[in-house]
Structure formats: C-alpha cells, structure tokens
Amino acid sequence: MSSPAKRAVVLCSGGLDSTVTAAEAKAVGHELYLLSVNYGQRHVVELKRVPEIAAALGARRHLVVEVNLQAIGGSALTAAVPVPKDRPNKEIGSGIPPTYVPARNTLLLALALGWAEVVQAEAIYFGANVLDYSGYPDCRPEFLRAFEALAKLGTKVGVEGKTIRVEAPLLRMTKAEIIRRGLALKAPLHLTHSCYDPDEQGRACGRCDSCRLRRKGFAEAQVPDPVIYKSADL
Secondary structure, eight states, X not given: OOOOOEEEEEEOOSXXXXXXHHHHHHHTTEEEEEEEEEOOOTTGGXXXXXXXXXXHHTOSEEEEEEOOXXXXXXXXXXXXXXXXXXXXXXXXXXXXXXXXXXXXXXXXXXXXXXXXXXXXXXXXXXOOOSSSOTTOGGGSHHXXXXXXXXXXXXXXXXXXXXXXXXXXXXXXXXXXXXXXXXXXXXXXXXXXXXXXXXXXXXXXXXXXXXXXXXXXXXXHHTSXXXXXXXXXXX
C-alpha cells in the first residue's frame, strides 16, 4: 500500500520568488496546493499568470481567495500612494518602503494555514527573502518562526501534537541565486511577473524596486529576462 503524498500549500502570487518557491516544494516531493490572494493590489496582473504556473508545475490545485485590503490602505500597492521609481540599490535595501502592505504576510499566512489544515498539508511554502527586502518586517526569519509557533497553538492539528511547518527556502538567497535555482529546477520563469506598477497592457515599468531587483538579478545570472518592459531600452 503506497504512503500518502506529502502536501504543501504554496503562497503563489505569480512573481519570480513565489514561483521558484513552488518549484522548491515540488523538488522535495510535495504535492502542490497553490494559494493566490487577490487583495486589491495594484499589480493584480501577476495573478493572471498563476493558472499557467500551476499547470507547468503539475499542481494538484490552485485556489484564489479574495481579501479587500484596499479598504485598509496604507500602502503604495493598495492605495493612491506613488510607487517609488529609480531608487538606488542601496536605498531599496534600507528602511520600510511605501510598498509595505500593513499585516499582509500575516493575513496571507493565516489563509494558507487554514487551507493547510483542510487539505492536511504538512508545510506552508512562502517566498520571503531578507537580502533584497530587508525593510519588510514580515519577511524576517523571526517573524516566520513566531507564525509557526502561532500555528501550533491556534489549530486543531497543533493541539493534537502535529506541526505545520513554514518553509522559506529563498530566505537568504540573492536574486541571481534565485534565478539560477529556478532554472536548475525548470521553474517556468518565463511566466512570472514582478512589476509593482504595470501599465494597462500589463507591461512592467522597469523602474520600481521590484523591477530593478529583477533586472539586476537576471543581469548577474547572465541570462535573458523574459519579461516585457514598457521601454524597449529595458
């Protein structure tokens, strides 16, 4: 009799990091349950990529949950606040940027935790990274460990003595390392989208923090970036 499949809920936005994270979960033998959250983000176009990403990775299921964080606001991604453009790399890695969404990762992980209990997943995979985005407090390893402890205290499976792990395999990788790892895992990088402020056609601006980090990563990895930018110069 075959043993039950290992299952993982993977928070997948359609971006580069979450797609490689999903490929990492698959590589260690997990059956994939991809969870996307439409929270009213400015760059909602990236969510349109996830069904294709799910198919490419052979995911068991892809679920989209709607949460209106525009009602709360407080971020350049959910309110009428300008997205920073053309910031130097040193500035991108310091302070808490206006693209921080208040309590977003706490909410996303809570939704993933609920689904993980329902589908009996043993782990939640999350594309957090502390090297490029040191300013985001909810990407830090201590936050992830605290959430793991919360999951043990606040769930039926936790009370019964089981653990739902929070895995962040890209936590200390540079963008170039993430890209190289994605290529090694045959992750569908060509389907990913990273821009915080795309135009109406879904083309990346090439100038926001996320675009700049992506462009820098592909340049350092010495592979072509498959994304379409608004300017032909990019």
